[in-house]
Amino acid sequence: MRVLLMSHGSRGDVQPLAGLAVRLRAVGAEVRVCVPPDEEFAELLADFGVPVVPIGQPMRALVTKARPSAEDSARIVARLIAGHFETVAAAAEGCDVLVATSYMPAGVRSVAELLGIRYVYACFHPFELPSPHYPPSSWPSPLYPPDVTDVRELWELDAQRMNTVFGPILNTHRQAAGLPPVDDVRGHVLTDRPWLAADPVLGPWGDLPDVDVVQTGAWLLPDERPLPAELESFLDAGEPPVYVGFGSMPMNTSEDAAKVVVEAIRAHGRRAVVSRGWADLGLIDDAADCFAVREANHQALFRRVAAVVHHGGAGTTTTAARAGAPQVVVPQYWDQPHWARRVAELGIGAAHDGRTPNFQSLSAALETALTPETHARAKTVATTIRADGTAVAAKLLLDPVADERQPASAGGNR
Missing domain, CATH: 3.40.50.2000 (Glycogen Phosphorylase B;)
Structure with a gap:
């Protein structure tokens, strides 16, 4: 065949x-x-x-x-x-x-x-x-x-x-x-x-x-790659961080987006893993509470984070759900608003209202995603993902x- x-x-x-x-x-x-x-x-x-x-x-x-x-x-x-x-x-x-x-x-x-x-x-x-x-x-x-x-x-x-x-x-x-x-x-x-x-x-x-x-x-696609040694060290050095990445989305306001998401994550007392993606997000300072990655095994990484902030692509939504990670979906277009609503309906995260997050809006979404109730619900739903x-x-x-x-x-x- x-x-x-x-x-x-x-x-x-x-x-x-x-x-x-x-x-x-x-x-x-x-x-x-x-x-x-x-x-x-x-x-x-x-x-x-x-x-x-x-x-x-x-x-x-x-x-x-x-x-x-x-x-x-x-x-x-x-x-x-x-x-x-x-x-x-x-x-x-x-x-x-x-x-x-x-x-x-x-x-x-x-x-x-x-x-x-x-x-x-x-x-x-x-x-x-x-x-x-x-x-x-x-x-x-x-x-x-x-x-x-x-x-x-x-x-x-x-x-x-x-x-x-x-x-x-x-x-x-x-x-x-x-x-x-x-x-x-x-x-x-x-x-x-x-x-x-x-x-x-x-x-x-x-x-x-x-x-x-x-x-x-x-x-x-099964991913057996180990996480980079420096990322492993960062993960081991403290409480689970919040991952943020927008995949193939350009995020035309990427410089502001990086600042908004990092500051919102810090306001919740969390560390951050920032994925550069096609938006080319980067770190906003040299503080030790943030780590930037170009490419990493999401299947392994998402099992070790407190939440995943992403654009709402089908693949990222599924990988985060299967890992049992609470989600904050900041949808850009196409199917992504639908996935954002579905994440909220299932109680496994929050749907951000609109394409461009600000400190207040993202902080509010993280407030929902980081609750013990959302964490427990995400773990439960993970057992049902085929x-x-x-x-x-x-x-x-x-x-x-x-x-x-x-x-x-x-x-x-x-």
Whole structure:
């Protein structure tokens, strides 16, 4: 069995593919991964011997620069879809199945059609699948009339927007390839049976009879790396610190953000571990109560902290929850506000109100996260977070008949 895994996203989109790739290779499948050409992505996959096919431009450069104009966005979409029909098509030659993830891989299903291979769409959070329980995301700017509040109507507007943004260029390529036009881009990409690679406790899909979703559980990449010796020494030197990091989010006010979070953490009598990330956060002084890291094993680190302050990416939320660490989620966009609300609903942390924290707002959120009640609840919920998502997904990929038999929410042990 040969499998191509494809994503055009940030670290939170690439790392789950690495987890699935490792699992597939362990059970004898040949795997290659098609992702943006960021050096850190190539290094991550190279560590596990997974062949990488680069597509598009580096994601870090795309995410951290100013928001593109309408004309720039149109050019980005055109290049992405062209890359599907060119780069992805070449990478998928000889494969038996093509798994597409991340934001609207519009042309990938067409590639599978042309090659006559199986196509699977998988997402890492339920909030991009149409549901009456929540509205579609409105990033990067308000996309829908403010007087429209009905969730189903908003999802209909979302489908129309997808057709407007992706339909013309997609159908131009399909026509050139001899394929019929697509009149519902979102439905075409998602398919009638999308996969949801999110933990059922953190990101439940529910039982919606009109949408057949296979929930595999989150695709976790086991991390056996030891923590750096200097970080170990810092952790051993006092009470558990508060971790703060915003992953692949640029945090345009990163200098102020570092000052705000460190001072808020200190106000609670806590030490801090500051992750630089794509925001390039740093230390604000030379005091011994703070430690900066560029890269570290979150699975090990989060088990040793008092709380995790983060942006609300699916991967960080899941890793912190599985470690039993209380969370403060400062959501920036896309699925992150949904994860922030879910953390608060579960009682395992606090949802910060808004993208830009100040001393007062972050102090208040930390007040909630650092209570004994939140700590105890986080430890309880940690015992329910599953770790078998890649095993479930690998079985479904290698046994297509099992996919047809699988109920909408795939089962499994922690």
